[in-house]
Amino acid sequence: MDLCNHRPPLMAFASSSSSIVLSKCEFDVFVSFRGADTRHDFTSHLVKYLRGKGIDVFSDAKLRGGEYISLLFDRIEQSKMSIVVFSEDYANSWWCLEEVGKIMQRRKEFNHGVLPIFYKVSKSDVSNQTGSFEAVFQSPTKIFNGDEQKIEELKVALKTASNIRGFVYPENRYLK
Amino acid sequence: MNICFQLPLVQFVLNLYIRAICSSEPDFLDEIVKNTFRMLNELSPCVIPDDLPGIESRSKELEKLLMFDNDECVRVVGVLGMTGIGKTTVADIVYKQNFQRFDGYEFLEDIEDNSKRYGLPYLYQKLLHKLLDGENVDVRAQGRPENFLRNKKLFIVLDNVTEEKQIEYLIGKKNVYRQGSRIVIITRDKKLLQKNADATYVVPRLNDREAMELFCLQVFGNHYPTEEFVDLSNDFVCYAKGLPLALKLLGKGLLTHDINYWKKKLEFLQVNPDKELQKELKSSYKALDDDQKSVFLDIACFFRSEKADFVSSILKSDDIDAKDVMRELEEKCLVTISYDRIEMHDLLHAMGKEIGKEKSIRKAGERRRLWNHKDIRDILEHNTVHHIYSWFTSSGILFLCRPFTVP
Numbered sequence: 001m002d003l004c005n006h007r008p009p010l011m012a013f014a015s016s017s018s019s020i021v022l023s024k025c026e027f028d029v030f031v032s033f034r035g036a037d038t039r040h041d042f043t044s045h046l047v048k049y050l051r052g053k054g055i056d057v058f059s060d061a062k063l064r065g066g067e068y069i070s071l072l073f074d075r076i077e078q079s080k081m082s083i084v085v086f087s088e089d090y091a092n093s094w095w096c097l098e099e100v101g102k103i104m105q106r107r108k109e110f111n112h113g114v115l116p117i118f119y120k121v122s123k124s125d126v127s128n129q130t131g132s133f134e135a136v137f138q139s140p141t142k143i144f145n146g147d148e149q150k151i152e153e154l155k156v157a158l159k160t161a162s163n164i165r166g167f168v169y170p171e172n173r174y175l176k
Numbered sequence: 177m178n179i180c181f182q183l184p185l186v187q188f189v190l191n192l193y194i195r196a197i198c199s200s201e202p203d204f205l206d207e208i209v210k211n212t213f214r215m216l217n218e219l220s221p222c223v224i225p226d227d228l229p230g231i232e233s234r235s236k237e238l239e240k241l242l243m244f245d246n247d248e249c250v251r252v253v254g255v256l257g258m259t260g261i262g263k264t265t266v267a268d269i270v271y272k273q274n275f276q277r278f279d280g281y282e283f284l285e286d287i288e289d290n291s292k293r294y295g296l297p298y299l300y301q302k303l304l305h306k307l308l309d310g311e312n313v314d315v316r317a318q319g320r321p322e323n324f325l326r327n328k329k330l331f332i333v334l335d336n337v338t339e340e341k342q343i344e345y346l347i348g349k350k351n352v353y354r355q356g357s358r359i360v361i362i363t364r365d366k367k368l369l370q371k372n373a374d375a376t377y378v379v380p381r382l383n384d385r386e387a388m389e390l391f392c393l394q395v396f397g398n399h400y401p402t403e404e405f406v407d408l409s410n411d412f413v414c415y416a417k418g419l420p421l422a423l424k425l426l427g428k429g430l431l432t433h434d435i436n437y438w439k440k441k442l443e444f445l446q447v448n449p450d451k452e453l454q455k456e457l458k459s460s461y462k463a464l465d466d467d468q469k470s471v472f473l474d475i476a477c478f479f480r481s482e483k484a485d486f487v488s489s490i491l492k493s494d495d496i497d498a499k500d501v502m503r504e505l506e507e508k509c510l511v512t513i514s515y516d517r518i519e520m521h522d523l524l525h526a527m528g529k530e531i532g533k534e535k536s537i538r539k540a541g542e543r544r545r546l547w548n549h550k551d552i553r554d555i556l557e558h559n560t561v562h563h564i565y566s567w568f569t570s571s572g573i574l575f576l577c578r579p580f581t582v583p
Contacts, residue, residue, distance in 0.1 A: 028216055049205045055212060080219050083212065113215040117208065167208060 030079035031059035032099040037087035042119055042169070046085070069098060076102050081113025084161060086126050091133040094144075097154055104157035116166035127162035129155060227393050228265065230386035234379060235269040238360075241375040244274060247329075247356035252347075254369035255362045257379035258509040258521060259460045260421025263362045264335050266379055270360070271333050278357075279328035280307040284346070288338040288463075296345045303332070303346060322352045329356040337363045338463060343372055364460055366507040381418030388413050390420060394427025408438045415445055417522045425453050449526040457527045460510060471501040472510055475518055476528020484518045 029050060033043040047059045058075045072095075076082065082103045090096050106112035118126065125131035137151065144150045224232045241253050255263045268283070275281040282303055284290070291299055308324055330353060337343060347359055361373060369376050382390060389399050391413050396402060401409040412430070416422035429452070430438055464472060471491055479487045484502060491498035502518065505511045511520045520528070533551075 029212060046205060046208065050209060050212065053209050053213075055209070055216070081212070081215050083208070111219065113219045115208070115211060115215060165211075167204065167211075169204060 026056075027058040027075065027079040028056040028081070029058070030076050030082040030103070031057060031085065032082055032096060032103060033059070033085040034087050034090040034093050034096050036093075037089045038085055038119060042087075043085055046083070046117075069095070072099065073102050076106060076112075079112075081115065082106075083115045083117060085117045085119050086121050086162075087119045088121055088132045090121070090126075091129070091136045091158075097136075100161060101150075101154050101157050104160055107160075114161060114164050116161050116164050118162075118166065118168045120169065123162050123168060127159050129158060133158070224269065228269075229389035229393070230382050231262075231265065231269055234262070234266045235273070238266055238270050238377045239274070241377050242270070242274075242358050242360070244277060244358070249355055250350050250353045250357045250359070251375070252350065252359045252361065252373045254366075254373035254376040255360060255379060256364070256366055256369060256376050256509065258364060258419075258524070259457050260419050261379045261381065262420045263379050265420070266377075267333050267335070267360050267362050271331070275331055277329075278331040281331040282306040283333040284335060286336045287334055287342050287346070288336045291342060296342065300346055307332070322348075325352055326354050329354050331358050333360040333362065335362045337361050337368060338365065340368055340371075343368065347372075364463075364509050366509070367504075382420060382423070383418065384413065387416060387418050387420075387423055391416070391423045391427050394424055395430055404435060405438070408435070408442065411442055412438075415442075415522070419521065419523055421456060422450075422453055422523055425456070426450065449523070449530050453523065454527055454530060457523060458531070460508065460524075461527065461531065464505075464508070464510075467496050467501050468504055468508075471496065471498055472505055473528055473532045475502075475505075475511060476520065476525050477532040479518060480520055480525055481517055484513050484516050487518055 031043060031047055031050075035043075038044075043059065047057050050057045058079055060075075076099065084100055084103060103112065103114060107114050116126075121132065125133045129137050137155070224235070238253070238255065243249075243251060255267050257263050271281070271283050284299060284303060287299065304324075307328065307330055332347070334343070334346060343361065350359075353359075361369060363369065366376070381387075388401075388409065391409060392398055392401050395409070396405075412426055413423065416426060429450070430441065433441075461469065461472065474491055475487065479490075484499075488498040488502055491501075502511065502513070506513055510524060511518055513519070
C-alpha cells in the first residue's frame, strides 16, 4: 500500500528551485470521518475539494483494521491539523473514537489544529454524548474493555472538540 | 443476474446524489477551505527560512512593489537579474507567503524549458486548470475564458520568461483580470518588462556578510567558518562576487574535503572556471543570437572595463551595430554600462573567456579570440596565423581579429 502517494496527479512538473521547507509535517490536513456515513459523498467531496486547492490531505479508510492503528496515529502526528467530520454513526466506530482522542491529545500538547464539521448531527449530541453519540457510552464494556480512564478522556475529547469553531451542515452556518 | 442489473442503477443514483450534494455545497466547502487555509497559516506561517541569507529584505522589497493591499488595480511586476542571482527564490518566498490572499494562484516554473518541452498551449491549459479549480476549460471550443478569470482575484508567477510571446500567450491583456490580481514575471531580459510590467525589482547581489553566511551554511552547516578555513572561505566568497548560485555550487563541491583540496581548487579557479557553474551560466549565453554572442565574447575577452564608446567603435561593422548589441546585452543582464564603462560580473567574464578559448580549441591559430599570452606567443612563434589585426587596449591585451585566409 502506498501511503505517501496522496497528492493529486495533476501537477506533473518537477519542482526545481523551491528551496523552502515549510514544516517537517508531511501532510497539511488529516481527515477523520466515519466511512460508512460519509465516505461516498461528503467526505470524498471535501477531500477532493481540499486537494484541488493544493492542500495536502491525508484521508485513507484503507488503513483501518488490525495493526494499522499505530500507522494512523503516525499520520495524525505528521499532519499540521485535522478536520473531524462528525456524522451520525461516528461514535459507533472504535477507530473514529481512537482518532478523535489522539487528535485532541495532539491539539493539547502540540498545538495541532482542529476544525470540526457537524455533518447532519447536532453539536450538543457530540458535546454531551446524546442522540446517536449516546449508545456507545451506555455500554462501556463493549469499547476499550471498560477502561474507564480512557472512556472519560474520550468524553472530554468529544466535548472539547464540539466547542471548537467549526461548521454545521446542512445549516451552513459558521459557529462561534 | 439481479445484481448485474442493479449495480449500474445504484451507481447512477449514487452519482446523482453526489452531484446534488456537490451543487448545493460549494459555498460550504469554500468556507471550509478558507478556514483550513487560515488555520494552516496560523499554525505554520511560511517562516522565512534561515538558510537563505538576505532573502528577507529582498522579499520585502518585492512585496512592496506588488502592493498587495491595493485592490483597485491589477499589477504586473518584473523580477530581473542575471542567472543564479536568486530571482526565483525571492519570488518563491513572496508567493508562498501571500498566495492565501487570492482566489486563484499558480507559480508556473521555468517557462522557457517547459514551453519547449510541452508547448505553450499545454502550459496555458495547466494554468487555467489550476486557476479555475480544476474545471476543464476547452480553450479551442470556448475561446479565451476571460469571463471565468474576471471573477477571481488571481496571483500568477511566470518563472524564467524568455520571449514576449510567452507573456502574450499565458497572460494576455491586463484588463482581463479582476482588480487586485497580481502577476510576477521572472526574467533575465529587461526588454520583456518594459512593455509589460508596472514595476521591476532588480535582484541585487549578496553583500559580503550575506555571501559568507550562505557559503558557510553550505559547507559548514553554520553561519560562520571554522577557524582553519576562515581565510580560504574568504577567498571563495570573494571569487563568487555575491552570486548565490556560485556560492552554493562551490560550497557543495568543497563539502567534506580537506584543506589541501580547498587550496588546489582555489588555484584551479584562478585559471579555469568551475565546470558546473559554467554549465549553469552558459544558459544565458546560449540564448543569445550570433551577433550578441560575438560581441559578448569580444567584450569578455578584451574589453571589460573599457569605455563603451571606444568598444562600440571597434566592434561595429557593416553588419553589426555594436552599440545596439551592447544595449541588448545590458538588457539581458550580461553586461552593465556605468559611467560609460562596460562591465560584467567576474563569473560571466570567466565564462566568456573560456568560451572564447573553447572555440576551435584544437588549433589556436583558428581561434578568433586570443587573450592568453602563452597561446599568442605560441602562434606567433609557429607562424600558424596568416594575418593579424591587432589592437592594444588600455589593459594591455593584444586583440587578434578578422580571421584571414590566404587564397
